[in-house]
Amino acid sequence: MADIEDARVEDAGIDQAVDKLEPARIEAVIRRVLGAGCGARLKVYLQTCVHCGLCADACHTYLSRDRDPDFAPVAKVKETIWEMVKRQGRVSPEFIKKCARIAYTECGACRRCSMYCPFGIDIAYLIMLVRRICALLGVVPVYLQDTVNSHAATSNQMWVQPDDWIDTLIWQEEDAADELEGVRIPLDREGADIMYSVIAPEPKILAQLIANMAVIMKVAGVDWTMPSLDGWDNSNMAMYSGDFEVMGRVERLHWERALQLKVKRVVMGECGHAYRGAVYDGPKWLGWSKPPIPMVHAVEFYYELLREGRIKIARKIKEPVTVQDPCNIVRGRGLHHKLRYIINELCEDFRDVSPRFEHNYCCAAGGGVINCGPPWKLSRLKSNRVKAEQLAATDAHLVVTPCHNCHSGIEDIIGYYGLGMHVTFINELLVKCMDRGDGSGEVER
Amino acid sequence: MSGIDGWNWDAGERRVVELGVLSSFEQVHEFAVSPDGEKLAVPVVEEPGQVRVWQNGELWSEAVERAWSLRFLPDGRLVALVRVDDSWTVAVDGQRWEDEFEFAWNLKFSANGRSLAVQVKRGMKYGLVIDGRDWGAEFISMRDFALSPDGKRAAALVQVEQLAEADIFKFAEGVWSVAVDGQPWERRFINVYSPVFSPDGQHVAAEVRLDMFEYSIAEDGRPWDAVFGTSWAPCYRSNGKGIIAPVRTPEGWALVENGKPVWQGRYSQMWHQRLAPDGQRLAAVVSTAYGRWTVAVDDRPWPRTFSDVVLAPRFSPDGGRVVALARDQGSWLVVVNGQPWPGRFDMAWEPEFSPDGRHLAAKVERDGKFQVVIDGHPLPRSFDMLWSPRFSPQGDKLLVRAVEEGVYKRLVLGLEQLARA
């Protein structure tokens, strides 16, 4: 039985759009989407599923909600796309409303379940199809749609004005220079080795992370730049709302900016979905089989700097630390060993989680779920009790979360379940621990 | 300064300025070099919050808090965005514009360099200033703008109505438009992108989003009848009559003119369409299959495709050749009429044709050093810094602007002499 509280959530983006839906339009949209090359793959999936239920135990929502069968991955598919196929698109507006709730708020497209399905059925892909249908019908949670609108209008996800962006970089450079002499954030430096790109919450609410990166770049002696014009934001919620046209436009501008600046590679901040958008979904929609120039996630970058000795550690964090494996860079890219290498370099008392690596649970915030905003917050928190239990078992004080969605999602879980922990980006630990070469590098063990 | 004809084209090499003296400054920022190669400039930090522009050993008389976006205009003037007493403005050859702004950014200039425009913010509103003249109009937001070919007019992407937080309904009604010389088009759109002026500067075309999943091209605010899944930046024919844009159709990406197909081919992707100087022939970057990129000229893709990316093509002045930079298997190639020059590079910059179209030269990077490649042959000398080479008006000489062993040098090379060597 679906959670009655979730079913009652009011969301103008869904409710008002559903009120205006005509069955004929629903049918036309579903037929268009299912007919456009995905019908065959879809039928194979649906015919292959033997209803064994092995995927159920993989899903944090199912585990967290007392194994309510409605939250099993296969149920999310059965309740949505399966019905659309069976009824050849002849479904009601109310049905679409339910689909939107399930697809946007009860599945984070984390792909954990497909690892446990004996046939490798890609539930997240099927859920993304549902989202595409909902998006084409205009039925998208209001806060998620607003984020997509921001991407469409400003090419960044938080309506950051063009001057605020540049001003923030200048201000962060000045702050960073107070900490370490000579730190710069070079703007539009054509021919630099690296373009550094971030997601809009950094200039908007976490600007210190940019200053930290400037300090890291200075200490490591990196030739880098940041773009002054749109294209600086590597995030992409349009990928998750199902508006692939906006997704493609945003990704293209990000890559065009890097190509204009003649950089050899792009290093991105600590974000998981942005990695997926910039490396997989965005390029794929645009026709690239891979990004046009290499994209390096912050975890790979820090690993490289530490391994090559370009950053040396002067002191280690003493308090117990654990980690969240962001789905898009761990299940999606296999960065879990590099992530642990970094944490062990920076922390004396690292307590790993169980399950871990690609088997770790999702934070329940990714996949656009946290962007569905306040109306769905309680649902999201109820959907990840299992994460709270997993983190509590480590007895750690700090949770390293190298992804913005994980960071916010885990912070919410810590608060809701009263875990008494704190979240941190690696970037924040690195500036505390590294030898800055300015005399502040006394080793303290 | 007179045009390119007036530059010193006497063959030879000259040490313009020694850069060692710059080590006396706390910081040295990004260099700029004049088109004629006579001047090199860079913002230097004397002490925190005290920045000057250094040019050939001389300092601008006034120190500012910050200076960035330093560049030489095609007419040789040196401009920068500067901050003084927490206000921003534009400085040209060391003279600040009288007007000051809360912020100023995104400098653009006309092809001849005589006209200069910048986006500004004042009183939390967004506007535009051309050659020191304020548009007078202010908007809730402005993302980007285009200048007319003569640089006298501008068209900007503007938000004309306030949106309450998360007001997705008003957004869907359309609050964006294109403002031309400060006057927004009557019609509003969900989004507007990539404005461009007609060659005579009288009309403006842009991508417009009519519905959440419907895009088209509008001229002077009137969209085409045809709508598409999405689109990319339009361009004008040189006679100003046709507007050409890549659009996404159910069969693939198509090139359309005034809403109707101009090429029959459908591609996995298409962008950066460019017209030949005759205004007839067309070249565009296309993806012929997933992960395979090349240039199509008049709807015929080059047989050779590349794995990573292909940059905007460029026709030779006589229209006979098309060149594009391509990245393939991790390194850069210069590709002329579908054939890569020998050699792979760590980076390559947009090549330049000689005015008669016979020669082609490009700046390239290999192992951290920079070289000039002419007609496929790299010059033996490599430099620590290099700016893209320029041909003389007769196409018989090449101007090389480079830094070698701490000295900024200006070299004029005779092509005949190079051919003999």
Ligand code: SF4
């Ligand atoms: S949230 Fe993850 S595990 Fe659960 S159904 Fe979606 S993709 Fe599968």
Ligand code: SF4
């Ligand atoms: S594990 Fe696979 S086959 Fe079994 S119920 Fe889930 S999706 Fe179907």
